Every structure is written in structure tokens, then in C-alpha cells.
Amino acid sequence: xxxxxxxxxxxxxxxxxxxxxxxxxxxxxxxxxxxxxxxxxxxxxxxxxxxxxxxxxxxxxxxxxxxxxxxxxxxxxxxxxxxxxxxxxxxxxxxxxxxxxxxxxxxxxxxxxxxxxxxxxxxxxxxxxxxxxxxxxxxxxxxxxxxxxxxxxxxxxxxxxxxxxxxxxxxxxxxxxxxxxxxxxxxxxxxxxxxxxxxxxxxxxxxxxxxxxxxxxxxxxxxxxxxxxxxxxxxxxxxxxxxxxxxxxxxxxxxxxxxxxxxxxxxxxxxxxxxxxxxxxxxxxxxxxxxxxxxxxxxxxxxxxxxxxxxxxxxxxxxxxxxxxxxxxxxxxxxxxxxxxxxxxxxxxxxxxxx
Numbered sequence: 001x002x003x004x005x006x007x008x009x010x011x012x013x014x015x016x017x018x019x020x021x022x023x024x025x026x027x028x029x030x031x032x033x034x035x036x037x038x039x040x041x042x043x044x045x046x047x048x049x050x051x052x053x054x055x056x057x058x059x060x061x062x063x064x065x066x067x068x069x070x071x072x073x074x075x076x077x078x079x080x081x082x083x084x085x086x087x088x089x090x091x092x093x094x095x096x097x098x099x100x101x102x103x104x105x106x107x108x109x110x111x112x113x114x115x116x117x118x119x120x121x122x123x124x125x126x127x128x129x130x131x132x133x134x135x136x137x138x139x140x141x142x143x144x145x146x147x148x149x150x151x152x153x154x155x156x157x158x159x160x161x162x163x164x165x166x167x168x169x170x171x172x173x174x175x176x177x178x179x180x181x182x183x184x185x186x187x188x189x190x191x192x193x194x195x196x197x198x199x200x201x202x203x204x205x206x207x208x209x210x211x212x213x214x215x216x217x218x219x220x221x222x223x224x225x226x227x228x229x230x231x232x233x234x235x236x237x238x239x240x241x242x243x244x245x246x247x248x249x250x251x252x253x254x255x256x257x258x259x260x261x262x263x264x265x266x267x268x269x270x271x272x273x274x275x276x277x278x279x280x281x282x283x284x285x286x287x288x289x290x291x292x293x294x295x296x297x298x299x300x301x302x303x304x305x306x307x308x309x310x311x312x313x314x315x316x317x318x319x320x321x322x323x324x325x326x327x328x329x330x331x332x333x334x335x336x337x338x339x340x341x342x343x344x345x346x347x348x349x350x351x352x353x354x355x
Contacts (some may be wrong), residue, residue, distance in 0.1 A: 026353050027180070027354050028085045028353050029172060029305065029352045029353075030080060030081025030085055030089045030090060030350075030351055031089060031090060031091045031232075031349065032081065032089040032093070032313070033093040033095075033234075033289060033349075034073075034287075035096055035344075036094050036095065036096050036343055037096055037342075038096055038129070038332065039069060039094075039097045039102050040053035040061060040098040041066055041099070041101060041102050045098065045099060045128055047128075049127050049128060050098060050128050058336065059336065065340075069332060070105050071109060072340070073343070075111050076317075077089070077092055077116075077347075078111045078112055079315065080347055080349060084351060087139065088115070088136075089349065090139045091133065091140055091168075092116070092133070092135075093131065093187065094133070094134060095131050095190075095233060096129045097120060097129060097131070098130070099130070100118060103120055106134075115136050116134040117136075119135070120166075121147035121164055121166060123149065123162070129163065129191075131163050131165075131190065131191050132189070133187070133189055135168075135170070138173065140171070140173060141171045141182065142168060143169045143184070144168075144169045145166070145169075146166075147164035148212060150162045150163075150165065150193075150212055151208075152208035154197075154202070154204075155197075155201050160205050162191075162209070163190075163191040165188060165209070165213060166188070167187070167188050167216060168189070169185070169186045170187075171183060171185070172305060172352075180303055184227075184228065185305070186220055186228065186229045188232070190209070190234070191233055191236075192205075192209040192237065193205035193206055193236060195236055203241075203243075206236055206243040207243050207247055210247035210248045214249070217229050221260050225260065227292060227294060228291075229291065230350070231248070231288075232290070232348075233287070235286055235287075237286065238285055238286065239266055239270055239285060240252075240270075244264065244288065244290075248262060250264035250288075250290040251264060251267075252268060252271075254296060257293050258293070259293060260292070260293055261293045262291065262292060263290065263291050263293065263296045264288060265289050265290065265291060265307070265309075265310035265350055266285050266287075266289060266290075266310060270283070270284075270285040274314075276346045276348055277345045278327075285312075286345070287345050287348045289349070289350050291307055295307050300353065302354075303354060303355050305352045305353070307350060307353075309350070309351050310350045311351070312347075312349075313347040314329075317330075317342075318342050329342070329345060331343060
């Protein structure tokens, strides 16, 4: 066990002992996000630029490689949240998926034990990748699903064809033997425009994406003043960037969050040098999970779901163990060479708890 995993284990143990000392019986749910790094199948989809991920494409993407990719991603997802809750992650938002068929293949992998069902709405992305959503129907009941299209332009006036922002509204259900009422929750899955051409040149596209996300969530607040909302995704910006900190208004500390505001559960981790992806020797934390004030401030004594803590799932099996890339995410490809790894991003998670 390396140092960072040892520290995480100690923190979990201390938290559990505290709750036991207070004689508080609790229930826990894990909700996660994972960028699956180019989960393409081997079949050309009409009107999609997926040629690189075909058997005769640049990546020589064969059935064997696809099967290995599915197997690896299923293994990683099967481990999410298991350190705290043996049922694993109740919901997992995902990004960089070609189509629903890929998610169906992922959910059918034996390692996931048939626990998850997939959701995906096709969007206008040029490469044909989309965001999606996996959920355990025994623990989460879907009430509605809607895809919101981003309308933005690059600095040269070109139209941004980006992923939809996927809003899934549903209810956290009781597991066998649990008491308490099912509780409504809104989860917005994002994959904002990339930094292609440079961070400064492309900044306006992510600012526009942040405006859309803020508008969606503020509209929920208008109907439900105490709405419990989770904004998750690969935002292609760090928590301190203008899109997240200013436009979305996601705060670094709980004390800064005002009524119907938003708390960035990942910001303080980045301040400690912990990221979800590495680029040229520098850590970024693009894979963020941001929560609404009512979810952050719900009192444990109320018997309703409230925010407990966040985690970057940077386990050893997801990490390069030797060489110049040691300590960074173990990717599927590096410089076009297949490594049979996982992805270039670590999953991120939050835990909800209730009495």
C-alpha cells in the first residue's frame, strides 16, 4: 500500500470510529464520474469521425483491443466506492463514449454482475463521443432524462460541436434492510469543450458551457428551492479557472457557499497537489464534482442524504508503476501505441451519508 492510499484508509477509519463513538447508525452512497478515454467500438457510425478507432484506422482498433478496453473499464468501475460501501457506486457519470452500444457492452461485462443500466443521448460532437450515465436500478430510480445542447463559437467564429449536458433526475432508493424515504436528486453530467488551440484561445467555449450548466441548475432551484444537485464531469478546466470559480460560482470552502450556491468538492485536493490527470509533469483536476448548497448543508440528524466527503480514485492498478510516467494514469494508448491500460483520467467520487 502506498502512502496516499494509507492516508485515505486512516481517514476512513477515523471517520467511522467517530460515527461509532457518537452512536450514530448511518447509510452511505457513492456517486462517481469517470472519463473512459475513447471508448469506441470497431464499427463505423454514420456521420461520426470515428475512423481512427476502426480496425484499419490509425489506432488499429480491433475487436481484441475493444474487448480488453471494456474489461478494464468494467473492472475499474466495479471497484468504485467499494472501500466504504460493498455495493459500490450507485451512479456513475461517464464521458468519451461513442454510443449506447458501448455502454451496454460495458454493463454486460461479468465484473459488473449485471448491476448497472446505461443511459446515453447522442450529441453533435465532431468525433462522436458523448457523456452517459450508469445506475443501479435497485438503488436509483430514474424519473427523467434530458440532454441540453451547447451553443458556442470558437474565437475564429467556428461553431462548437460539443457534447450534450445530460441531466438525470431520479430517486435514491433504500437497500434491503434500510429505512428512510426515497429522496430526489438531480445529476448533471458534463464534458466541456477541450483546450485545443490553447487554454486562452478556447476559454470562451468553456465559459459558455459553464453558463449553460448554471442556467440548468438555477432553473431547478426555481422549482425546488432546496434541490439536491450534483454537477459532475470533465470540465477541461481546473476549479480555480474562470468558468468554474466565477461563472458557475463553485466555491473552494464550505464557509464561502451562500444560500442556493455551489461547493466544489475537489478544489482543496488540487491545492494539496492531488489531481485527476497529468500533463507535462503538472497535475490538473478537470474531473470535478460540484454540489448544491442544500446537499452540502443537510443536517445528519434529519435522516436525509447529505454530503460526507470526496475522493480521487487513484489506485495503484490505474497508475503507471515505473518509467518516466511513473505515478500518472495508466492509459489505453501512449503516442499511438496500445498499452492495454485504463484511461488518462482518474475517476472522482463523492459519498453521501444519512442517519
